[in-house]
Amino acid sequence: MLLEYSVQKPLNREPPPKQLIQSFITKSSVAYDRNHGPIPHIDEETHYVRIDGAVANVVEVSIKQLREDFEQHEVISALQCAGNRRHTMRTEFKEVNGIDWYSGAVMNGVWRGPLLRDVVLKAGISIEGEAHVAFSCLQTLVQDDWYYGGSINLARVMDPDKSIILALELNGKTLSINHGFPVRAVLPGIAGARWVKWLDRITIQRNESNNYYQQQDYKILPPHVETKEQAMENWHLVPAMQLMPINSVICTPETGDEIQPDAEGKVVVAGYAVPAGDDGPVTKVEISLDRGRTWEETDIVQEPPTRWSWALWGTKVDVRRLLPAEGGESSKRIWCRAQDKGGNTQDGKCQWNYRGVGYNGYGEVKNLTIKGIENQPVERALLWIFPCLRYMGY
Template sequence: MSTTEVEYSVDKPLNREPPVKRLVASFITPDDAYYDRNHGPIPHLSADKHTVTVNGLVSQPLTLSIAQLRSDFPQHEVVCALQCAGNRRHTMRTLLKEVQGIDWMDAAVMNCKWRGPRLRDVLEKAGVQKNREGLHVAFGCYQVKCQDDDWFGGSVKLERGLREDGEVILALEMNDKPLPHAHGHPVRVVIPGVTGARWVKWLDRITVQENESPNYYQRRDYKILPPDATDSQSAQKYWDKVPPIMEMPINSVVAVPDDNETITLPPSGKVEVNGYAVPQGDQGPVTRVEVSGDGGKTWVDAQLEGSAKDKKWCWVLWRADVPVEKGSGREILSRATDAGGNTQQEHSEWNLRGVVYNGYGASRGLAVV
């Protein structure tokens, strides 16, 4: 492995998000608006030397170079949102109750174009066994040590990985360029609709196996613990009982205006509001976003911009002109609905790790003059 140019350490990994206003300025997220979530250093790997091993319950184990992944398989392109399970944790923490974890605001998400071979094509070449019921496909990166484990891994059910309409790929490109080092160069897993914790970066191993990944971040993190798990000690009995987070929920965020801004009300009495919305799992696209300037008493339908409403896996950017009364402490709310009929509720249930919060999007503390 090559870790001679590690930028961040195990103790201080790179974790950051852009200003939410910057995030919603473009349907395809540009380089300067990416969020970063890491549990250890960033390895700088050579695409010429890196290989991916495919093993486990397959009849023909493989060791594939990046060149082979590019030339030996059809290349598939998918536009989809990548989301941290902790996106909007700050809202759960401040609106409901204290939680454990990085204080993510509303911008731990990005919408990108990904390109590479389908996972199903690679597994078929490796001779994945025909009796697939109950099996898992696990992804591993053994390049660097993480905060809580010697390697990073995740898994999904094999059925999910093999679905042609699931569009799971081994991404070699992101937004028509090679993956950046911080986002998994030279290859990462892309699993549309599933939390980013399973999108293993710097991928070097794919294993078909009977059980889910034994990695710490699959077994003892990224789970929605029940409300009576109120601290690390009371959580212990639940880690082996609660399933790992997979699909991300329906969600929306009010990005403009941002919290605590002062707004001059135009003669129309309406404020222009912008934001993003993401569908639940594989039940996209987002079909409707409603916005309220009076605490949810009345709602205005937002315009869904661009071609996003035709895309299953990606976010929509939306705008609405919303009536708001003058005064202090005003708030603007949003709620999204997708093609599967999922609609945001006012709040989601509290959990210790503060994950998958998807209550109404909101901009709070506004002064309207």
């Protein structure tokens, strides 16, 4: 089996924010990559997924069977790394332990495959009460364990309304190698750490996965835990991250940008927002030009968001409102916050944690240098992000 990259240097990358929000459905070539080990090239013809543990019959299902023997389902869902926006926690609070993600460790895709519930029922469940479904990729060694794994509650898997699937396709095409070919777990609303790629084993069991990434990572430790040694003493006291919090980000302009308004003194402000867990869709995104004293609603653009998808939003801001009374050049900031159908509102109150996960403080851009408004318009350069803004009267 061919492997790309290595345990020491796995592929981890994110796209520029402005590129990320060009389309409601993220292109595979744009989507971020997060790995803890090498990327395996697997032969679809010989690969199978084993369902074992507390089941009536151990079942080994081929990719062909997953495609042909089960009804196929589609779900539009955002996939987000638990450490998305870690850079902000690191720079706004203090040092954290983890890869320095900015705000691009998220994507929005159309995932297709059989419901995991249907596949599990084929094996039959022989356990009652609280139980878990553990996902494993045994293809390669990883940085902190001999395999990669994660788990979620069995009750969630057995609820067809949660749209948990074994994805064979992304955006109408066979999964790419980077995104888990030939099969991966898709768990809408759940942190990306549990969406195990290159899946080859599903185990029904009483307890959570015993994998390092379930037991000693991707947890929100209390603020007093500041060292690796303290983390080791506290991992078992903290639940594994599951549902992601509501979040929103400003993708354009970016912090430090020199913005040049159009002839009307306006500039496009745009970004994405994701709902909390199962509580989508996102219903509203607001921005503040005065550090939260007042808020004003933006427009949800491109396609209407769905229960687990992100929302893309945008508005045009008169930057003269950001300038000091005497006019001239100045550095300013803009905040954003989101609300979803479940009533969750991004409140800007996010505590520091050792691993820098689950950060959902207000989206913010700052250190914006505003050029003289008498300069030539730049509307054309900005509106490529959201062509539909032209048809919204802006």
